[in-house]
Structures are given as C-alpha cells and as structure tokens.
Amino acid sequence: MANKVEVKELLEAGVHFGHMTRKWDPNMAPYIYMERNGIHIINLYKTAAKIEEANEALKKIAASGRKVLFVATKKQAKDIVAEKAAACNMPYITERWPGGMLTNFVTIRKAIKKMASIDRMKKDGTFNTLSKKEKLQIERLRAKLEKNLGSIADMTRLPAALFVVDIKAEHIAVKEAKKLNIPVFAMVDTNSDPRQVDFVIPANDDASKSIDKVLSLVSSSIVEGLSDRKAEKDEQPAEAPAVQAEANASEE
Template sequence: MKSLLEAGAHFGHQTRRWDPRMKPFIFTQRNGIHIIDLQQTVRRLEEASEWVADTVSKGGTILFVGTKKQAQETIEAEASRCGMPYVNSRWLGGTLTNFTTIQGRIDHLVRLEDALARGEYVRMPKKDVLKIEEEIERLNHHFGGIKEMTKLPSALYIVDPGMEYISVAEANRTGIPVVAMADTNCNPNLLDYPIPSNDDAIRAVRLVTARIADAVIEGNQRREYGGDGEEFEFGEGQTSYSASPDEPVPGTEEEAPAATPATTEVQA
C-alpha cells in the first residue's frame, strides 16, 4: 500500500465530477478532492491479478488498452514485457465487434512487410516503394500492437474506462471481461474487475499496469510448468493510511489533462 500511496493512487477527481456508483471505493474527501480507499485498491488489484494469472494459465490472452498520454508508454512497455497485445494510440471502432475486418487489415499489413523484407519491390520505382513504406508505417501505427492477435482476447485490461468507453462497450457487447483502473469519475458497474485508483498519475498507472503484467507472466509460468509459478507480493505490509488536509492534490507535472476520446472506424 505504501507504494500506491507514494504514487498518488489515492487521489480521485474533484467531488463535483464523481460518479456516485464509485461511492463504495471512496475513503473521504479533502479540499474538494475525493480520496480513494487504498485498502480496497490493494484487495481489488490482487483479486484482478489472480484472475488474470488464472486466465493466462489456461491459454488466455489479455489485451492491454490505454490511449491517453499518461498511459501510452506504460501500456506498450508492460504489454511487450509480458508478451500480450496492446492498443495505445487509438481504439479503432470494431476492433472486437468487427474483428474479421480488423484481421483482414492486419493480414494486409503482414503481407506488405513480408514482401518488402523479401525484396519484392526492388524493381519498382522509388516513389511507389515509398508509398508502400508509408502505408506500412500507417498500418503499424493502428495495428502494430495487435498484429499477433489472431483471435478475440480473453479479457481487456484498461487504463481509464471512462475515456476508453468504446472499448468497454465493445467488450460488454461481445461478453469479454474487463479489468480496469477505475477513477472516481468511472462507472464500475461496466467492469468485471474494477481497480479503484487514480488513472491520471503516471506513477500510479505504471504501478498497477506492471502488477497486471506480472500476473500475466505468473500465468504463463503456471501453464509452462504446470504449477503455481512464482508468487508476486504487492505493497509493503501497510494496512491503513490517513489523508492529511495538507496533502498535495492532483495537478503535478506527472499529470496531464485527459485527451478527448476518439475512435476511428476501420476501413476495409
């Protein structure tokens, strides 16, 4: 819990921006800011992590999603570390609900890359080769993180489900479970495993996302060795905390205004 506290995971949004459905996860308020109950954060994070490890141990895939500035780098780094697909630039409408079309675009990308690697374009005019390279770059920007995802994921891990509301809606529609960092302005009822936490502080995003990635690695170990794998301990034994009225509130240099949600419909 100490690491969560130091990362600022307990700072929610301004009280006027809250979603009342997050009330069970709120400890108190200070200076117009809701303070998240970190005891529940630890418990919910461990529950989610165990479920993720169990899912992966059975061959499941977790799609990491986080397109806001504070999450992009962490999502790519942690998903890559544990060998899972990710979306960190823009959620394309239909990624889950129209996966056949998505897969078609990914297959097209792979064919272009393979042809380029084999030197099939060496006899083409340089201008045409440049266009192909630009198309590969554009497709990788949209699909690079899910290029190896050949089927729908077993679950989504999301940073800021409020901003990623389209991915949440698609997951709900397709029956795919959602694990997510839920700030005080989120609707936890749309999530299967809500993890109450500040989803704007970069350090908090890193901490929680790394724990989920550790759970994926643990699940892979279980599948590979047929056992329980390595035990991952979280926190440093702290069981309670108090928020001082003088504590700093969100707005440090680590935090940035949330970007406007955006989506792009896939063009076949």
C-alpha cells in the first residue's frame, strides 16, 4: 500500500486554493469544499484520497517496467516536473508539446534517432570532416532536438500513462492520450473538466509549492514501484537453480 497522504501537509503547501468562483467548471463541484472571498476551496480529504489512489496505480505501472510520461509546460511547473520525473527515471515534456507526440510516435522516434546519429558522428570523428557551415547547421539541429526531445530520448515505445499538470494548458497532450486509450493522471484545478482524466487529483495547479508537494508524493510512489521491480529481479537468479532442480527431479 502506498504511503498515507497527510492532509495537513497539503494544506501547508496551499493545494486547497482553487480559482475564482466565476471561472469554475461545474463538473469540479464534488471536489469543492466551500467558497471563500470569491475563491473556491478544494476539499483536501478528497485530494488526499485521490493521490493515494493514483499512487497505487502509478506504483504498479513502474513495477511492471513501463513508463509514465510527465507533461507540464507552464513556467511554475516545468522545473519541478523535470526534477521529479528525472529523479524517478521517467520521461518528461517541459517545453512545447510536439504535436503528434503520441499519435505520430513513429515520426518522433525518427527525430530521436537523428539526435543519436549526430552524437555518433561526433564520437567516430565524422563530424570533424565537415565544413564549418555544416557543423554549425548540425549543432543547431542537435540543440533544437535536445531542447524539445532530450528528456524522452530513452522512450522506445508509447508510455503506459501520462501525468499532467494543468489539463487546460496541456489539452493537446490529453486529447492524444485519450485517442490512444492511454490513461491520464492529472492535477486538476477548479477551472477544468475532470471528466477528461482517468485519475483526477483535485489540486491547485498554479502555485509551485502545491505542484512540488503533489509531484513529490507521486514520484516517490513510482520510486517505490521501481525498487519493488528491482527486488523481484534480484530474487529471480537465486530461485532459478531450485526451480531447475525441481524440474530435473520430476523428470526422473
């Protein structure tokens, strides 16, 4: 079971602050506790329960060896997401979402391979044989690819899930995931429609402190799943001789 989420910690991080009441999405009503000074206050008991539910599912995905793609391009979220996703060895998009990132994954993979081939050219010395102009063009291309795709360079297949901060800002990513039946986990504020998300975490998706808190909880559950996977793999070789001996005995 994933670690219990403390409501007090969520409160201290300001996870409960929603948007102004006039900007709300009525579908978020079940997650709203009250209205204060024209701002909706999110019910943190529901948030805590939803984080625990999401954490269980994310832990299973990580333990199965599949990837969760983190998506957040807004200024106050991108650095936090890059840090937390990298810490749990998961791919992330924090620059502009490349259209067709999921629905046209083959093309994206080609761009990643192009980046790898440039790196090979530098290693084997081919790069040094080029003219100054060609070198400059290739360097620019490599920098552009790195900026947009560097964090997903190791993603050889479609992710098992998306984790999104602000589904309004990342609506294209959410749409692509839904088209391919890839489950979406997301921090959903009071101005967004939770029906677009499979695992809703009602939370303030604008304040960096709130984003950091939720992402810390989520990423630690993924780390847990990864360590469970490693422990299981480490046990297998030890079991193998015993299984083989048993098989030999049954043959006799």
